[in-house]
Amino acid sequence: MPAPPFEIVTDPGVLAGYLSDASNTRGHAEALVRPRSTAEVSAVVAWCQRHAIPLTVTAQRTSTTGGPVPEGGWLLSTERLDRVLAITDTHATAQAGVMLGAFQDELEARGRLYPPDPTSRDECSLGGSIACNASGARTYRYGPTRPWVEAVEVVLPTGEVRHADRSTPIPADWPRVAWTEPHVKTATGLYPADNLLDLFIGQEGILGVITQATVRLTARPERVFSVLIWFPSTPAGLDFVRAAKASAALSPRCLEWYDRHSLDLVRERVPEIPAAACAALWCEQECTEATQDALMEAWLAAIEASGALADDTLFADDPASLARLRAIRHAVPAGVNERVARNGMPKVGTDFAVPDRALDDMMAAYEATLLPHVLFGHVGDNHLHLNLLPRTPAELEQAWGIWRDLYARALAAGGTLSAEHGVGKLKRPYLAEMVGPEVISAFAALKRHLDPAWILGRGTMLGYQV
Numbered sequence: 001m002p003a004p005p006f007e008i009v010t011d012p013g014v015l016a017g018y019l020s021d022a023s024n025t026r027g028h029a030e031a032l033v034r035p036r037s038t039a040e041v042s043a044v045v046a047w048c049q050r051h052a053i054p055l056t057v058t059a060q061r062t063s064t065t066g067g068p069v070p071e072g073g074w075l076l077s078t079e080r081l082d083r084v085l086a087i088t089d090t091h092a093t094a095q096a097g098v099m100l101g102a103f104q105d106e107l108e109a110r111g112r113l114y115p116p117d118p119t120s121r122d123e124c125s126l127g128g129s130i131a132c133n134a135s136g137a138r139t140y141r142y143g144p145t146r147p148w149v150e151a152v153e154v155v156l157p158t159g160e161v162r163h164a165d166r167s168t169p170i171p172a173d174w175p176r177v178a179w180t181e182p183h184v185k186t187a188t189g190l191y192p193a194d195n196l197l198d199l200f201i202g203q204e205g206i207l208g209v210i211t212q213a214t215v216r217l218t219a220r221p222e223r224v225f226s227v228l229i230w231f232p233s234t235p236a237g238l239d240f241v242r243a244a245k246a247s248a249a250l251s252p253r254c255l256e257w258y259d260r261h262s263l264d265l266v267r268e269r270v271p272e273i274p275a276a277a278c279a280a281l282w283c284e285q286e287c288t289e290a291t292q293d294a295l296m297e298a299w300l301a302a303i304e305a306s307g308a309l310a311d312d313t314l315f316a317d318d319p320a321s322l323a324r325l326r327a328i329r330h331a332v333p334a335g336v337n338e339r340v341a342r343n344g345m346p347k348v349g350t351d352f353a354v355p356d357r358a359l360d361d362m363m364a365a366y367e368a369t370l371l372p373h374v375l376f377g378h379v380g381d382n383h384l385h386l387n388l389l390p391r392t393p394a395e396l397e398q399a400w401g402i403w404r405d406l407y408a409r410a411l412a413a414g415g416t417l418s419a420e421h422g423v424g425k426l427k428r429p430y431l432a433e434m435v436g437p438e439v440i441s442a443f444a445a446l447k448r449h450l451d452p453a454w455i456l457g458r459g460t461m462l463g464y465q466v
């Protein structure tokens with residue numbers, strides 16, 4: 001093979017920093033490229049296609065599923081595609097490697113809101129969040145990333161550059177991906193798109209490299225207050241969730257659950273947790289100066305009418321109290337990370353969402369888990385993260401057995417494998433169980449058509465097959 005006409009890095013010391021992600025999956029690669037422009041991305045991808053070099057797109061590696069972890073070949077990092085290109089009142093355009101949190105902060109300083117808010121927003125890239133159709137707490141009100149993306153520029157696996165918005169048709173000779181997604185929050189598999197843009201959102205870097213995106217903005221809410229509500233039991237908490245979702249007086253933008261193990265994990269650090277609390281719900285409500293008092297009263301009335309430990313409720317509406325509530329909330333994942341480090345074993349996490357009717361059964365199944373665990377997450381979307389915390393290799397095996405039982409239960413209820421983290425490499429073996437072999441074949445037919453040497457994201461979502 002001749003020397004490529006662009007810079008590649010082969011220093012193992014540099015490469016070492018790019019070989020794993022937040023799931024601790026480890027991979028290997030021979031070279032790294034860090035293009036600064038779409039033209040450079042195109043040249044790299046065309047070169048790899050011509051020479052059949054596997055190419056994995058890596059952004060900030062916060063993936064929890066091994067998506068950016070290479071199984072050999074080269075890595076294309078988006079880190080130098082880091083420019084915000086344009087901001088208007090209604091839209092913003094940026095390169096894919098821009099950090100999501102910093103981008104959002106810049107927009108909010110101008111009174112505009114780009115709502116998708118993965119918990120990792122300060123550590124992940126705009127392009128990575130679009131490639132995974134990421135969600136966050138605010139998804140309950142605003143939906144996932146998909147509806148907020150207006151257009152992308154993408155480099156196809158042949159090196160061809162395309163612009164796609166929702167009026168761009170999928171070329172007639174491309175094999176179609178037609179299947180019915182479950183009616184729940186989902187980020188599993190290729191989207192059954194009827195336009196080119198939607199095909200590239202949530203494709204996890206297997207159909208093309210997103211080089212820049214234009215996103216839609218809305219008005220930043222004038223004010224937001226938070227409420228932390230404590231419950232003496234899970235049923236009391238779930239009854240409140242249902243009431244809040246049905247209420248005409250309340251319009252939460254998120255409803256986040258913490259089970260008793262989550263609270264136990266941080267009790268020592270968080271004196272505000274009442275001794276009788278077995279579950280907690282953290283909610284945010286947008287408001288204006290004019291509506292805030294009435295909305296706070298409506299929340300208080302709903303809490304007092306429920307089975308909550310009403311007197312212990314924490315409201316926060318000023319910077320100091322909001323920061324305190326946020327610190328309580330962040331103590332839970334930090335506590336999980338500490339426990340994982342102490343155990344010296346990976347955690348095993350669920351990312352299932354189920355329809356409303358299946359929430360109680362699913363919660364009961366999560367809570368019946370005998371291994372050490374914590375359960376928290378987006379209860380408003382029936383999407384909880386059960387984090388199993390095995391202490392020994394035998395428990396790790398047991399944890400995966402529990403994961404598989406829960407997955408079967410979620411599927412039987414009409415749920416999804418992944419509501420927000422994607423399939424990546426770790427969940428690939430379980431995708432066919434949800435979508436069926438014919439849909440996998442349809443995904444593979446499109447992939448093969450666009451990527452004849454199957455170079456891009458090899459091992460992610462689909463097994464390598466040419």
Ligand SMILES: Cc1cc2nc3c(=O)[nH]c(=O)nc-3n(C[C@H](O)[C@H](O)[C@H](O)COP(=O)(O)OP(=O)(O)OC[C@H]3O[C@@H](n4cnc5c(N)ncnc54)[C@H](O)[C@@H]3O)c2cc1C
Binds near residue numbers: 067118129130204421
């Ligand atoms: C602490 C923590 C909290 C998290 N919270 C959430 C959450 O609340 N909601 C949520 O949805 N996810 C969450 N995640 C998962 C992860 O942050 C998101 O999926 C994020 O969007 C990935 O962005 P990234 O820049 O790190 O991409 P990477 O992890 O580097 O890549 C992710 C995938 O996208 C592909 N990719 C990346 N950039 C591009 C591109 N420009 N073009 C094509 N393909 C590309 C990669 O090949 C890979 O398959 C969390 C992760 C962590 C570690």
